[in-house]
Each structure stands twice: as structure tokens, then as C-alpha cells.
Amino acid sequence: xxxxxxxxxxxxxxxxxxxxxxxxxxxxxxxxxxxxxxxxxxxxxxxxxxxxxxxxxxxxxxxxxxxxxxxxxxxxxxxxxxxxxxxxxxxxxxxxxxxxxxxxxxxxxxxxxxxxxxxxxxxxxxxxxxxxxxxxxxxxxxxxxxxxxxxxxxxxxxxxxxxxxxxxxxxxxxxxxxxxxxxxxxxxxxxxxxxxxxxxxxxxxxxxxxxxxxxxxxxxxxxxxxxxxxxxxxxxxxxxxxxxxxxxxxxxxxxxxxxxxxxxxxxxxxxxxxxxxxxxxxxxxxxxxxxxxxxxxxxxxxxxxxxxxxxxxxxxxxxxxxxxxxxxx
Amino acid sequence: xxxxxxxxxxxxxxxxxxxxxxxxxxxxxxxxxxxxxxxxxxxxxxxxxxxxxxxxxxxxxxxxxxxxxxxxxxxxxxxxxxxxxxxxxxxxxxxxxxxxxxxxxxxxxxxxxxxxxxxxxxxx
Amino acid sequence: xxxxxxxxxxxxxxxxxxxxxxxxxxxxxxxxxxxxxxxxxxxxxxxxxxxxxxxxxxxxxxxxxxxxxxxxxxxxxxxxxxxxxxxxxxxxxxxxxxxxxxxxxxxxxxxxxxxxxxxxxxxxxxxxxxxxxxxxxxxxxxxxxxxxxxxxxxxxxxxxxxxxxxxxxxxxxxxxxxxxxxxxxxxxxxxxxxxxxxxxxxxxxxxxxxxxxxxxxxxxxxxxxxxxxxxxxxxxxxxxxxxxx
Numbered sequence: 001x002x003x004x005x006x007x008x009x010x011x012x013x014x015x016x017x018x019x020x021x022x023x024x025x026x027x028x029x030x031x032x033x034x035x036x037x038x039x040x041x042x043x044x045x046x047x048x049x050x051x052x053x054x055x056x057x058x059x060x061x062x063x064x065x066x067x068x069x070x071x072x073x074x075x076x077x078x079x080x081x082x083x084x085x086x087x088x089x090x091x092x093x094x095x096x097x098x099x100x101x102x103x104x105x106x107x108x109x110x111x112x113x114x115x116x117x118x119x120x121x122x123x124x125x126x127x128x129x130x131x132x133x134x135x136x137x138x139x140x141x142x143x144x145x146x147x148x149x150x151x152x153x154x155x156x157x158x159x160x161x162x163x164x165x166x167x168x169x170x171x172x173x174x175x176x177x178x179x180x181x182x183x184x185x186x187x188x189x190x191x192x193x194x195x196x197x198x199x200x201x202x203x204x205x206x207x208x209x210x211x212x213x214x215x216x217x218x219x220x221x222x223x224x225x226x227x228x229x230x231x232x233x234x235x236x237x238x239x240x241x242x243x244x245x246x247x248x249x250x251x252x253x254x255x256x257x258x259x260x261x262x263x264x265x266x267x268x269x270x271x272x273x274x275x276x277x278x279x280x281x282x283x284x285x286x287x288x289x290x291x292x293x294x295x296x297x298x299x300x301x302x303x304x305x306x307x308x309x310x311x312x313x314x315x316x317x318x319x320x321x322x323x324x325x326x327x328x329x
Numbered sequence: 330x331x332x333x334x335x336x337x338x339x340x341x342x343x344x345x346x347x348x349x350x351x352x353x354x355x356x357x358x359x360x361x362x363x364x365x366x367x368x369x370x371x372x373x374x375x376x377x378x379x380x381x382x383x384x385x386x387x388x389x390x391x392x393x394x395x396x397x398x399x400x401x402x403x404x405x406x407x408x409x410x411x412x413x414x415x416x417x418x419x420x421x422x423x424x425x426x427x428x429x430x431x432x433x434x435x436x437x438x439x440x441x442x443x444x445x446x447x448x449x450x451x452x453x
Numbered sequence: 454x455x456x457x458x459x460x461x462x463x464x465x466x467x468x469x470x471x472x473x474x475x476x477x478x479x480x481x482x483x484x485x486x487x488x489x490x491x492x493x494x495x496x497x498x499x500x501x502x503x504x505x506x507x508x509x510x511x512x513x514x515x516x517x518x519x520x521x522x523x524x525x526x527x528x529x530x531x532x533x534x535x536x537x538x539x540x541x542x543x544x545x546x547x548x549x550x551x552x553x554x555x556x557x558x559x560x561x562x563x564x565x566x567x568x569x570x571x572x573x574x575x576x577x578x579x580x581x582x583x584x585x586x587x588x589x590x591x592x593x594x595x596x597x598x599x600x601x602x603x604x605x606x607x608x609x610x611x612x613x614x615x616x617x618x619x620x621x622x623x624x625x626x627x628x629x630x631x632x633x634x635x636x637x638x639x640x641x642x643x644x645x646x647x648x649x650x651x652x653x654x655x656x657x658x659x660x661x662x663x664x665x666x667x668x669x670x671x672x673x674x675x676x677x678x679x680x681x682x683x684x685x686x687x688x689x690x691x692x693x694x695x696x697x698x
Contacts, residue, residue, distance in 0.1 A: 078687075
């Protein structure tokens with residue numbers, strides 16, 4: 001019988017790395033092959049735990065950071081429907097962050113440790129949020145296309161092996177469908193609106209296309225590591241496959257409104273069924289993820305401000321004798 | 330300091346934004362949330378909230394787990410008050426489906442009635 | 454109907470502006486769960502504003518809510534000075550939320566028996582949302598007021614600073630007497646008395662002192678810092694006034 005376990009203290013995680021028991025490993029793999037979900041209290045290989053924490057944590061940070069570029073326009077939304085929808089959407093991002101941190105917490109890393117790793121730059125978040133939302137049109141591009149890309153990712157990952165992550169993703173997918181719809185709706189209003197609106201939208205699309213092409217990450221190198229993650233249903237599709245799915249679903253939706261994309265090589269090869277495009281600049285991708293993007297510093301500074309200015313509230317109600325327990329599910 | 334595109338951010342003082350790391354347990358303990366969609370239905374486990382006490386836990390759970398889903402009622406239980414069997418005890422449940430003597434489907438009365446009718450046995 | 458129009462406009466403008474201010478905390482709150490809760494209440498306030506502007510439009514021939522809210526000059530707004538103040542630190546925002554929302558609760562409670570039927574109906578409809586806002590405000594005031602030295606001193610300073618502004622909620626309008634005579638509304642004076650009676654024991658139980666406000670009319674007149682707020686709120690609208698968004 002279990003009562004809740006305590007969080008692994010940061011820095012102490014690597015201390016007792018033991019080789020995984022081959023019998024337990026075989027049982028674990030059999031569970032996954034059967035389609036059973038792994039739950040928080042199951043035995044799991046150390047590397048499975050580590051990779052999942054990293055993946056879920058990054059996803060959580062991305063939601064929290066994702067709230068910031070769109071949050072730029074909350075006070076300037078142009079009517080009640082847009083204003084209320086944008087606040088609700090950004091609120092949902094914070095809510096998703098909370099759900100995802102909770103899923104990562106079940107694996108033994110505390111929310112505080114995750115927040116600190118994000119602020120120090122040790123843990124990453126989706127690169128796409130290191131770019132500025134310059135106009136209202138940017139809000140519609142983010143709401144439509146970046147949420148669309150996130151949905152492709154999330155729907156695929158919802159079939160993964162880790163129970164708590166799958167459950168979080170189910171709820172997230174449901175709310176994301178509202179995000180996508182309201183984004184698409186606002187996007188269409190600009191595309192079919194006045195010449196000024198169309199021009200604003202086309203400009204936003206031109207600026208966001210390169211980060212959107214970066215969204216799913218570089219082409220996967222075939223490696224034992226990737227193969228293991230696929231076998232464990234931690235990674236369920238290659239970056240390129242997800243990118244193809246996204247292009248197939250959404251490029252036509254952009255083009256049907258008479259908008260263009262800033263890649264003359266972007267087209268579907270009817271023979272192979274695959275989209276062809278100019279290979280994105282992956283060096284730029286790595287430079288941005290490592291701090292050189294236009295907004296990296298501001299994003300981190302704003303989150304640091306929030307943590308710092310909220311400290312007195314959190315401390316006021318902390319009880320020094322109370323230790324946090326790992327959530328069960 | 331470069332001006333942000335976000336007017337809200339420009340009203341914050343981002344100088345010296347970085348402070349001490351967040352301390353362990355600073356985000357408060359967790360509470361398990363149970364949500365009842367409609368009167369008459371069971372409360373279902375839907376997730377956790379971090380909260381300093383039960384009233385804040387209910388306050389937060391109402392929004393995090395009740396702002397979209399239809400909701401009649403919410404419970405919160407401190408995570409440290411939840412006890413569970415381990416998943417290595419899952420084998421204790423293995424033979425449960427075999428015990429058809431406890432299920433209505435384990436009793437084929439229609440077959441017996443039909444067999445009796447066919448045999449033309451008369452009741453004395 | 455000018456008297457009812459004025460009352461509804463003032464109420465709607467107050468809700469819109471405080472909702473707008475409180476929405477600025479979305480993504481910046483002291484802890485994720487509270488960020489989510491505060492944001493819901495901001496949406497509720499903006500939603501209440503929309504409800505009132507809708508009554509103005511459908512019952513009192515005012516222009517449609519989007520046009521009315523997003524195309525007026527700041528000088529045409531009727532909101533009080535309290536609601537337009539910047540969000541400051543969380544202590545200020547929580548105190549403002551406490552003071553304003555208690556006034557709202559009493560206002561809408563009394564309006565449930567208003568002689569102006571659409572307003573009575575609306576007041577009944579939203580009472581559940583306001584109940585949550587009060588539950589939230591009271592929970593935070595009592596906890597932060599009683600917690601530790603720092604939270605106590607912050608909450609007391611915020612209360613001392615904000616309370617004089619809060620009296621601006623109750624600035625009587627031009628048609629106060631008519632509203633009272635026709636039983637549309639009990640009037641700002643009566644509301645203010647009820648409000649002080651209600652919040653005083655809660656503030657004291659939170660370990661805070663409620664100081665007498667010497668000049669309650671000091672912040673009457675409002676719209677003192679409203680222009681930058683309205684300019685910001687209407688920035689996209691003004692980019693292309695002919696457009697549909």
C-alpha cells in the first residue's frame with residue numbers, strides 16, 4: 001500500500017543510477033506492446049522517467065511561455081468577442097501548463113524545480129515563442145497556425161504510453177480545438193476584410209512562416225536513442241512526419257484565402273504525396289533555442305518578474321513543516 | 330532596456346527581474362480534485378491543484394476543473410490523505426472476470442427452458 | 454429613460470474597465486492556480502459589461518455594444534476613478550477586487566428587485582458569478598491580512614491607499630432621485646452605507662485597520678487617467694475603423 005512519495009530533491013536524481021532489471025524491463029515493454037498505459041506507481045526504466053520528465057516539462061514551459069506573445073494583445077483586442085476569447089485562450093495556456101506540470105510531478109520532479117530550470121535556461125520551451133507578436137494579425141496567425149501545429153503534436157502524443165500525460169493531453173486537445181477555431185475565425189476576418197487588414201495579415205504570415213517551419217524540430221537522425229523512445233511510445237512520430245501532416249492540413253487552408261507563403265519551393269508533390277519546401281535554417285533554430293532569439297530575454301524576464309513579485313503571496317501561506325507529496329495520477 | 334511590444338510588460342519594472350530561485354514547497358501542497366458533472370452521477374477524479382489550504386483548493390478547483398465542464402459539485406482531498414494499492418498488486422484482480430457465478434450472464438436459463446420443452450417431459 | 458441609461462452606462466463602464474485592468478494579470482499571477490482564477494473573474498466582469506451594454510442596446514436604443522464600448526472618447530465614459538488605476542502589485546489588485554466586488558454584490562442584490570425588468574433579470578442571472586468573486590476576495594483578504602509581517606503590512610498599505618478611491622464607486626449620478634423614486638435602484642448613498650457595514654467586520658477579522666476617509670468625494674469625477682487606457686484598448690480598432698474584426 002502506498003501513501004504519496006516525496007519529490008526527488010534537485011541534484012540528487014542521478015545519485016543512485018542502477019542498471020535496469022532485465023526481467024522488469026521485459027515486463028515493462030510487454031505492457032507497452034499490449035497498449036497498456038504506464039501509471040505513476042509502476043516500475044519504469046530510469047531513462048524512460050528521465051525522458052518523459054524532460055518532454056512533459058518542456059511542453060509545460062511552452063504553454064506558460066506561449067501565453068506571453070498573445071498576452072501582448074489582450075488589452076488591445078478590438079471587440080467583446082475577440083477580447084473575451086483571447087483572455088480565455090491565454091488563460092487556457094496557463095491552465096494547460098498547470099496540468100502538464102502536474103503530469104511531470106507524478107514522475108518525481110517538483111514544480112518548483114521545473115520553474116527554476118526554466119528560469120535558469122536549463123530547461124527549454126518551444127522556440128516559436130521567442131518571436132514577437134508585432135500586430136493583431138500576429139495573434140490570429142498564432143491562434144490559427146501555431147495552435148494547429150500544437151494540436152498535430154498533441155493528438156499524436158495522446159496515444160503515448162504514460163497515463164498521466166495522456167490524460168492531460170485529452171483535456172488539452174479538447175480546449176485547443178476552441179483555440180484553433182477562434183484563431184481561424186479571426187484570421188479569416190482579416191483575410192477577407194479591408195485591404196489594410198489583408199496586408200497586415202500577409203505581413204504577419206511572412207514573418208511567422210520560418211518559425212512555424214521550425215516548430216516540429218529538425219529532421220530526426222536515425223539513432224538507437226530515437227528507436228528506444230519509439231519502442232517505449234514516448235516518441236510516436238518523426239518530426240518530419242508531423243511537419244508533413246501539418247502542411248497537408250493547413251497550407252491549403254491558407255492558400256484558399258488567396259494568401260501566399262514566403263517559400264517559392266513550397267508545394268505538394270502529387271506523385272509522392274509529400275510536401276516539398278526549402279529546408280529551414282536549422283543553425284538559426286539552435287541559435288534561437290540557446291538564447292539568441294528576439295524575445296528570449298523578455299520572455300524569461302517576464303516570468304522571473306511574475307515569480308519574484310508573487311513570492312510574498314506564496315511565502316505568506318507556506319507552512320514550513322509541510323512537505324509536498326508526489327501526485328498519484 | 331528595450332521597450333516591449335506588450336504595453337502591460339512596459340508597465341512592469343523588468344530591471345532586476347531575476348531573483349532568488351523558487352524554494353522547495355513554495356508552490357504549496359497538492360490536493361486531488363473530484364468533479365461531479367451532474368447530480369446523480371459519481372464524483373470523478375480529474376487532477377490536482379496546488380493550494381495552501383482546503384478553501385483555496387476549492388476556490389482554485391472551481392476554475393481549473395469547472396470553468397468549462399458542466400459541474401454540479403467538487404471535492405478536494407489532500408494528496409497526503411490518499412492511499413492506494415500498488416500496481417504490483419494488480420494481479421489480485423486477475424481472476425475477477427472468471428467468476429461468472431457472480432454475473433447474470435453466467436446463468437443460461439433460456440437454454441434450460443428450451444431443452445425442457447423439447448424433451449416433452451410431463452410434470453407429474 | 455435617460456436616468457436608466459446613465460445608471461447602466463456607469464455600471465457597464467465600471468465593469469469593463471476593471472475587467473480590462475484585471476485581465477492584465479493573465480499570465481503574470483503569483484501562482485498558476487490563482488492566475489487562472491483571477492483571469493476567470495476578469496472575463497466575468499467584461500461579460501457583465503457586455504450584458505449591460507446589450508440591455509442599453511436592445512431596450513434603450515443605444516448603439517451596439519462593440520460600437521458603444523470601443524468607439525467612444527474617454528470623456529464620454531462614466532466609470533469611477535478606482536477602476537482605471539493601473540494594476541500595481543498584487544496587494545493593490547486584491548484589495549481593489551475586494552472593495553469593488555462587495556459593492557457590486559450589494560448593488561446587484563438590490564437590483565434583483567428593480568422596477569426596470571431587464572435589469573432585475575440580469576442581476577438574478579449573474580448572482581452566481583458574483584458569489585464566486587466574493588468567495589475569492591474574502592478568502593484572500595483574510596489569509597493575507599493574517600499571514601505574516603510582510604503580507605500584513607502590504608495589505609494594510611494597499612487598503613490605506615485604495616479605500617479613498619473606492620468611495621468614488623458611489624458618486625451619485627444626475628438622476629439619482631428619479632431612480633430612487635421610480636424604484637429602479639436604492640441609490641448610491643444607501644449602497645455606500647450597506648457596503649461599509651458589510652466590509653468593516655471582514656477587514657477587521659483579517660487583522661487590518663479601516664481608517665476613516667476624511668473626504669469621500671475626493672476622487673469623484675473619474676476619467677483622470679482614462680485616456681491612455683482607452684487609447685490602448687482601442688488601438689487595433691483605430692488601425693482601421695471601417696473594418697470588421
